[in-house]
Amino acid sequence: MQNAEIAAALDEIADLLEFQGANAFRVRAYRNAGRTIHDLTEPLERIAADSDRKLTDFSGIGADLAEKITTLIHTGKLEMLEELRAQVPESVLALMRIPGLGPKKAAALFKQLGIKTLDELRAACEQHQVRELKGFGEKTEAAILAGMSFAASPEVQRIYWADADVIVQALVEQLRSGGGVRQIEPAGSYRRGRETVGDLDFVVEAGDGAAVMNRLAEYPETSAVIGRGDTKMSVRLKTGLQVDLRIVPHKSFGAALVYFTGSKQHNIVLRGLAKQRGLRINEYGVFRVPPGSKKAGADKEKDSDDAAGEAAKEAAQLEYIAGRTEKDVYDTLDLPVFPPEMREARSEFDWAAAGPLPKLVELSDMVGDLHLHTTATDGKASLEEMIAAAHERGLKYIAITDHSKRVSMANGMDGDRLRAQWREIDAINRRSRGIQVLKGVEVDILERGGLDLPDDVLAEADWVVASVHYGQNQPSEQITRRIIEAIENPNVSAIAHPTGRIIGRRKPYEVDLDAVFAAARRCGKLMELNANPARLDLDDLHCAAAKRHGIPIVISTDAHSTAGLEVMRYGILQARRAGLTKADVANTRPWATLKGLIGRKG
DNA sequence: GCCGTTTTCGGCCCGACTGTTTTCAGTCG
Numbered sequence: 112m113q114n115a116e117i118a119a120a121l122d123e124i125a126d127l128l129e130f131q132g133a134n135a136f137r138v139r140a141y142r143n144a145g146r147t148i149h150d151l152t153e154p155l156e157r158i159a160a161d162s163d164r165k166l167t168d169f170s171g172i173g174a175d176l177a178e179k180i181t182t183l184i185h186t187g188k189l190e191m192l193e194e195l196r197a198q199v200p201e202s203v204l205a206l207m208r209i210p211g212l213g214p215k216k217a218a219a220l221f222k223q224l225g226i227k228t229l230d231e232l233r234a235a236c237e238q239h240q241v242r243e244l245k246g247f248g249e250k251t252e253a254a255i256l257a258g259m260s261f262a263a264s265p266e267v268q269r270i271y272w273a274d275a276d277v278i279v280q281a282l283v284e285q286l287r288s289g290g291g292v293r294q295i296e297p298a299g300s301y302r303r304g305r306e307t308v309g310d311l312d313f314v315v316e317a318g319d320g321a322a323v324m325n326r327l328a329e330y331p332e333t334s335a336v337i338g339r340g341d342t343k344m345s346v347r348l349k350t351g352l353q354v355d356l357r358i359v360p361h362k363s364f365g366a367a368l369v370y371f372t373g374s375k376q377h378n379i380v381l382r383g384l385a386k387q388r389g390l391r392i393n394e395y396g397v398f399r400v401p402p403g404s405k406k407a408g409a410d411k412e413k414d415s416d417d418a419a420g421e422a423a424k425e426a427a428q429l430e431y432i433a434g435r436t437e438k439d440v441y442d443t444l445d446l447p448v449f450p451p452e453m454r455e456a457r458s459e460f461d462w463a464a465a466g467p468l469p470k471l472v473e474l475s476d477m478v479g480d481l482h483l484h485t486t487a488t489d490g491k492a493s494l495e496e497m498i499a500a501a502h503e504r505g506l507k508y509i510a511i512t513d514h515s516k517r518v519s520m521a522n523g524m525d526g527d528r529l530r531a532q533w534r535e536i537d538a539i540n541r542r543s544r545g546i547q548v549l550k551g552v553e554v555d556i557l558e559r560g561g562l563d564l565p566d567d568v569l570a571e572a573d574w575v576v577a578s579v580h581y582g583q584n585q586p587s588e589q590i591t592r593r594i595i596e597a598i599e600n601p602n603v604s605a606i607a608h609p610t611g612r613i614i615g616r617r618k619p620y621e622v623d624l625d626a627v628f629a630a631a632r633r634c635g636k637l638m639e640l641n642a643n644p645a646r647l648d649l650d651d652l653h654c655a656a657a658k659r660h661g662i663p664i665v666i667s668t669d670a671h672s673t674a675g676l677e678v679m680r681y682g683i684l685q686a687r688r689a690g691l692t693k694a695d696v697a698n699t700r701p702w703a704t705l706k707g708l709i710g711r712k713g
Numbered sequence: 714g715c716c717g718t719t720t721t722c723g724g725c726c727c728g729a730c731t732g733t734t735t736t737c738a739g740t741c742g
Contacts, residue, residue: 134714135725136714136715136724136725137714137715138714139714139715139725140714140715140725141714143714143715144714144715170715170716171714171715171716172714172715173714173715173716174714174715175714175715176714176715210740210741211731211732211739211740211741212739212740213739213740213741214739214740215738215739215740216739216740245733246732246733246734246738246739247732247733248732248733248734249732250731250732250733251731251732251733254731254732299742310742312742338729338730338731338741339730340729340730340731341729342729343728343729343730345730345741345742355741355742357729370727370728370742371742373742375726375742378726378727379725379726379727380726381726382726382727383725383726385726386726387718387719391726391727392726392727393726393727393728394727394728394729395728
């Protein structure tokens, strides 16, 4: 069983347990383990088979989970999961996708009204049965009906970072308009540079918070205000995207930014570290907890009067020690200001403990682009136009990598056409214009295996990227085998978009990336990170896997137009999220050096 | 269910907001 499937099984257990009202920390343990496994860059199967290693070495996996995971690896099944599934109909979990319906309310609907599907829930609301339940009311019923369409869409809507960026810039302008905003920063997964963004968060310091909230309410793209208090406001845009706004005082801005940038896991670690030092971190700042003060309301017991009273008393005793800037906050824990892209509680705390953080690769480090198309195949700009645009961006070299003939719908090229294009490139290079143009090709890895162009043609190229376009429905092992075979071909320089994930268009195919990277390592080949935000083929995790195997990544735009060159910055974000430095990225080096990496002759 | 330089039990991050309640539970981030 593959890591992704094991992680999914643990997540499902967490969902089902949560629905059943299990201990929240137990639920969290399953979620944490699922996340840990999801983030692994190495197959669990391999780790489990290695007698020198133990699953319990991973933080968050204890004896019990190690045993369950081992069972999953070997049998693909788990009795506990089967039992849970038998107890809770799968469709019931869909109820929890309605905003405002959590496990408790969903369980109440299921147990008391026997509601198992969204359709049944709609009917019950329309017949006003739901408002009769304890803890429900008229407004809840209306909110459920309003949220119905939201839950009916199978996937939670996430948008590309690049699209979020456009909205963020417009919103910042809107919120600033009219003045009074002293500081404003987008936070959340947008600030962390995740390849997709589920909602937008803004942290604002302003003289008049209500005025800023009004501007958000009046924003033409705002369709509904979900909630609004003195310091916090949530709206939904016409596109369905949720926007959260927090108004914070000057002395809390840094703390709020840390808090709302997340990730949640990163924050949990921060709070744990703070606690060890007798500190407490929240969105208002870092506070010193007076010695001897008891943790109030630790367990949800009935003596809530006392707990609430003590909590209030204790809050009054807390001494503010930091919060104005992110640096102030991290300083109290003797931690560096982590670049937001790193804040995923993966490795950043280990790195910080070991010394200075790695200096992450930056857009300005990039000197070459090794995956470009022209009008010769499916590009929108001519060879000359692409070269000029790349030159304008300050690139020192580019590789023209049009499609090979198998990609017929893109007018892919055979050997003759390619050689003609290469002669043209030779001529251009002779007229030297401060940018070196490499003779390249994106050669197709055929369904039956093998490459789409003969070796004698490929041998004449400076740079060959191989990629899968056809036969994507094949089993993972078969696609993996095709890719490894391509890696072993001495004419191939790199593998482009090895998993070909295209959001929303088709099911991604799965390859054994670990085996692919191992082959690349063995053969001295490079792996591409395709920076096109619509093709999330080699995201931060895959970068991390490459790093673990010691394989330099090539960040390429796969540009089909001059504007396509712009996407390089999205690829940089993903590389940064994986902790890649300039040295980890091959096309930060001059071509003369890079050429040596792939053993290309003169 | 995990975890430990507060260690094998008793914690587990923390607060805002809403709708339902007469003091709080549930949800969310």
